[in-house]
Amino acid sequence: MVLHLLTVLFALLVTSHAARSRGPDVYTLCKRGFSYTWDDGPWTMHEEIVETFDTQGAKTSFYINGNNWSCIYDEENVQTLRTTFENGHQIASHTYLQWSHASLTELNDTQIDYEIKRLDEALIKILGIRPRFFRPPYGNFNQHIIDYIRGKHNKTIIMWSNDSGDATGGSARDSWNFYTRFAREEPDYTGLTLSHEVSDAGVEAMRNGTVQALVEAGVELLTTADCLGLEPYDYVGDYGERDETWNCDAEWTPSVSSR
Numbered sequence: 520m521v522l523h524l525l526t527v528l529f530a531l532l533v534t535s536h537a538a539r540s541r542g543p544d545v546y547t548l549c550k551r552g553f554s555y556t557w558d559d560g561p562w563t564m565h566e567e568i569v570e571t572f573d574t575q576g577a578k579t580s581f582y583i584n585g586n587n588w589s590c591i592y593d594e595e596n597v598q599t600l601r602t603t604f605e606n607g608h609q610i611a612s613h614t615y616l617q618w619s620h621a622s623l624t625e626l627n628d629t630q631i632d633y634e635i636k637r638l639d640e641a642l643i644k645i646l647g648i649r650p651r652f653f654r655p656p657y658g659n660f661n662q663h664i665i666d667y668i669r670g671k672h673n674k675t676i677i678m679w680s681n682d683s684g685d686a687t688g689g690s691a692r693d694s695w696n697f698y699t700r701f702a703r704e705e706p707d708y709t710g711l712t713l714s715h716e717v718s719d720a721g722v723e724a725m726r727n728g729t730v731q732a733l734v735e736a737g738v739e740l741l742t743t744a745d746c747l748g749l750e751p752y753d754y755v756g757d758y759g760e761r762d763e764t765w766n767c768d769a770e771w772t773p774s775v776s777s778r
């Protein structure tokens with residue numbers, strides 16, 4: 520009996536230690552500051568978003584795709600993403616494709632590997648980084664995806680605490696009210712918010728001054744990594760040089776060592 524109890528206690532100790540050292544399964548809230556994030560790019564408004572945050576001395580994070588609205592290897596995307604990265608904003612993974620499926624929960628592990636590795640490879644080539652943060656399309660995941668993405672790909676799932684609604688029919692006015700409410704009523708809230716760089720509503724609200732309103736209210740706009748106190752990338756190296764593998768059309772065979 521005593522032995523049994525000791526075993527149980529020991530098991531509990533080991534489990535809670537493991538849970539502590541690997542961190543939570545999914546992050547939805549910052550630890551400090553505020554993370555204003557953008558999904559589904561890179562797209563035509565990307566550069567303007569970066570300029571707006573730069574002008575306010577603020578940081579933002581992009582959860583990008585490899586080939587959704589545009590191919591990440593397009594020269595314009597390559598140059599813009601390098602500026603984003605050099606200016607201290609964060610790049611995170613939101614899968615390679617996205618449109619081709621309803622959610623990761625409907626894919627098998629081989630298909631999940633493709634979604635993660637094909638984008639990881641592009642980011643290693645273009646920016647010399649491999650992102651640690653991953654946001655699943657439509658925010659859909661289950662325990663298997665959490666464990667698989669962590670174990671196989673060393674990535675942590677990042678969701679959000681508040682959704683601006685810009686991808687679900689919300690107007691520019693709605694996004695404006697959403698962000699300025701933080702500024703007016705909850706400037707100390709450590710929010711992690713969702714906007715979309717392909718959404719006219721989300722970008723229109725930004726043009727109308729959401730970033731400035733937050734900064735003026737004293738909200739500290741940080742990258743997701745900084746607001747969580749975590750490393751954004753688990754590989755950092757040099758930029759690559761364009762070759763014939765830098766395209767989204769050809770059949771893909773991995774050409775850099777990835778996991």
Ligand SMILES: *[C@@H]1O[C@H](CO)[C@@H](O)[C@H](O)[C@H]1NC(C)=O
Nearest residue numbers: 559587588589617618656657
């Ligand atoms: C990008 O993905 C979204 C799904 O989030 C899809 O609705 C949209 O049609 C895709 N865009 C393109 C151009 O394929």
Ligand SMILES: *[C@@H]1O[C@H](CO)[C@@H](O)[C@H](O)[C@H]1NC(C)=O
Nearest residue numbers: 625626627628629630631632
């Ligand atoms: C995953 O699904 C794809 C597409 O249906 C299929 O070709 C592949 O064999 C599957 N892989 C595994 C490991 O089930």
Ligand SMILES: *[C@@H]1O[C@H](CO)[C@@H](O)[C@H](O)[C@H]1NC(C)=O
Nearest residue numbers: 691692693695696723724727
């Ligand atoms: C733009 O900002 C003004 C206040 O400066 C606000 O009254 C208006 O509703 C906002 N419009 C949109 C579309 O965000």
Ligand SMILES: *[C@@H]1O[C@H](CO)[C@@H](O)[C@H](O)[C@H]1NC(C)=O
Nearest residue numbers: 680681697700701705708710
């Ligand atoms: C953000 O989400 C939290 C938790 O749901 C909620 O209490 C808070 O009012 C929201 N803030 C804004 C400005 O939407």
Ligand SMILES: *[C@@H]1O[C@H](CO)[C@@H](O)[C@H](O)[C@H]1NC(C)=O
Nearest residue numbers: 651673674750751752753754
């Ligand atoms: C996973 O990422 C973390 C944070 O960057 C890093 O410390 C760790 O070495 C990585 N693990 C593996 C197996 O690459």
Ligand SMILES: [Zn+2]
Nearest residue numbers: 558559656657
């Ligand atoms: Zn998305």
